[in-house]
Amino acid sequence: xxxxxxxxxxxxxxxxxxxxxxxxxxxxxxxxxxxxxxxxxxxxxxxxxxxxxxxxxxxxxxxxxxxxxxxxxxxxxxxxxxxxxxxxxxxxxxxxxxxxxxxxxxxxxxxxxxxxxxxxxxxxxxxxxxxxxxxxxxxxxxxxxxxxxxxxxxxxxxxxxxxxxxxxxxxxxxxxxxxxxxxxxxxxxxxxxxxxxxxxxxxxxxxxxxxxxxxxxxxxxxxxxxxxxxxxxxxxxxxxxxxxxxxxxxxxxxxxxxxxxxxxxxxxxxxxxxxxxxxxxxxxxxxxxxxxxxxxxxxxxxxxxxxxxxxxxxxxxxxxxxxxxxxxxxxx
Numbered sequence: 001x002x003x004x005x006x007x008x009x010x011x012x013x014x015x016x017x018x019x020x021x022x023x024x025x026x027x028x029x030x031x032x033x034x035x036x037x038x039x040x041x042x043x044x045x046x047x048x049x050x051x052x053x054x055x056x057x058x059x060x061x062x063x064x065x066x067x068x069x070x071x072x073x074x075x076x077x078x079x080x081x082x083x084x085x086x087x088x089x090x091x092x093x094x095x096x097x098x099x100x101x102x103x104x105x106x107x108x109x110x111x112x113x114x115x116x117x118x119x120x121x122x123x124x125x126x127x128x129x130x131x132x133x134x135x136x137x138x139x140x141x142x143x144x145x146x147x148x149x150x151x152x153x154x155x156x157x158x159x160x161x162x163x164x165x166x167x168x169x170x171x172x173x174x175x176x177x178x179x180x181x182x183x184x185x186x187x188x189x190x191x192x193x194x195x196x197x198x199x200x201x202x203x204x205x206x207x208x209x210x211x212x213x214x215x216x217x218x219x220x221x222x223x224x225x226x227x228x229x230x231x232x233x234x235x236x237x238x239x240x241x242x243x244x245x246x247x248x249x250x251x252x253x254x255x256x257x258x259x260x261x262x263x264x265x266x267x268x269x270x271x272x273x274x275x276x277x278x279x280x281x282x283x284x285x286x287x288x289x290x291x292x293x294x295x296x297x298x299x300x301x302x303x304x305x306x307x308x309x310x311x312x313x314x315x316x317x318x319x320x321x322x323x324x325x326x327x328x329x330x331x332x
Contacts, residue, residue: 008088009052011042013172017180017310022279023292024299031299032308034185035292036177037282039316043084043108046173046314050196051081053168054157055089064155069094071148072157073119073140075193075237076105077315082157083112096122096143098136101236104319122147134225136160136239137248159194160250166200173197174204177310183208186307189262189295191217191287193237195253197312202257216258217294218242220265222332233266233324233332237314238287262297264290267332270325272296273317277326285320288313 005011017034024033038046058064069092072082079095086093093114097105106116120126124146125139132138140160148156159165177185188205190198195216202214218240223232241249242261249255266286273289276282284292291311298304317325324330 008042008084009056012048012052013041014176015040017177018280018282020276020280020282020292023276026275026279027296027299029296029299030305033292033295033299034181034308034310035282035288035295036173036310036312038312038314039284041081043080044316044318045077045081046197046312047077047081048084049081049168049172050159050162050165050194051078051085054159054162054164055082055085055091057162057164058155058157064091065153066090068092068153068155070157071095071154072159073097073136073143074159076101076319077237078157078159079114079116080105080108080112083109083114086114087112096125102320103322108319135248137250159196160252162252165194165196165252166203166254169197169200170204171200173312174201174208177201178205178208181308181310184308185209185212185310187213187215187295187298187304187309189215189217189291189298189309189311191235191238191291191312191314192241192253193239193287194250195241197314199252199254199257201312203254206257213260214258215260215262215294215298216241217262217264217290220263220268223264223266235264235266235269235286235290236320238264238290262294264293265332268293270330270332273325274328277317282313283317284313285315285317286323286325288315288317289325 041048070086071094073096075098083093124142128139128142198216205212269286269289272293295309295311
């Protein structure tokens with residue numbers, strides 16, 4: 001029978017799992033690495049899931065009405081997902097975006113009719129970022145309280161505290177992994193940005209099998225700003241959650257869900273992404289490379305021989321062509 005979809009919302013989720021056999025063979029791994037290719041979402045990232053969920057949740061609750069403008073802050077992919085959803089539903093969209101993200105993100109959001117503003121160009125936010133050494137959570141609070149609270153007919157999505165964020169992963173991402181593996185999954189690997197993916201997916205999988213190990217990724221110290229290295233090459237969308245004040249951890253991150261933390265440096269993420277493009281023909285982004293690097297370290301451990309590791313790969317490498325990700329000469 002014919003199947004014709006009526007909106008991009010119907011295309012979100014149900015992304016495939018792929019065993020990266022070429023990569024496993026090259027590294028001589030004794031554990032399976034299955035990657036969940038979130039770039040199969042309609043706008044090529046895992047953030048399509050939360051974009052649709054947060055907008056429809058707001059509509060159901062009466063928080064978002066026809067004529068309102070959807071507003072968000074983002075490192076890019078949530079903004080793209082929201083811009084597409086807003087376009088499909090007829091809402092204006094405005095996004096405050098981090099300065100260091102790739103140029104592709106700005107262009108894609110504009111293509112969907114969205115308005116992009118760099119965080120550094122909003123005085124109240126720029127001040128807080130400078131005072132707090134780049135605290136994204138504090139910057140969002142300043143935007144909400146000092147800018148958006150003075151506007152009417154605006155719905156601020158606020159992905160870092162919106163419960164619809166982890167909830168959609170618990171309702172979709174987790175069940176998809178469980179069903180596609182027939183429950184044969186031992187370790188989940190996921191990056192932490194807002195924490196929604198690891199929190200929601202991990203909660204579902206642990207409810208099915210409490211023995212499943214959840215591994216959360218944060219950037220290594222050399223990939224974060226410091227006095228010695230104020231402008232490092234960062235892993236877009238991946239943020240620290242351990243070793244920082246609790247008030248800087250997004251409310252959407254369940255700090256009790258993970259069993260282990262793995263730190264990944266940007267160059268390690270780059271190298272993994274470059275390698276899997278050649279061994280298995282998948283073009284992925286920097287945070288996806290971080291997930292593969294972490295999964296590889298776990299797969300090399302003797303105690304994990306024969307186990308199945310599932311790594312969530314957030315997005316496509318096509319959004320990083322203007323960066324050093326696929327610049328083979330760049331070695332950090």
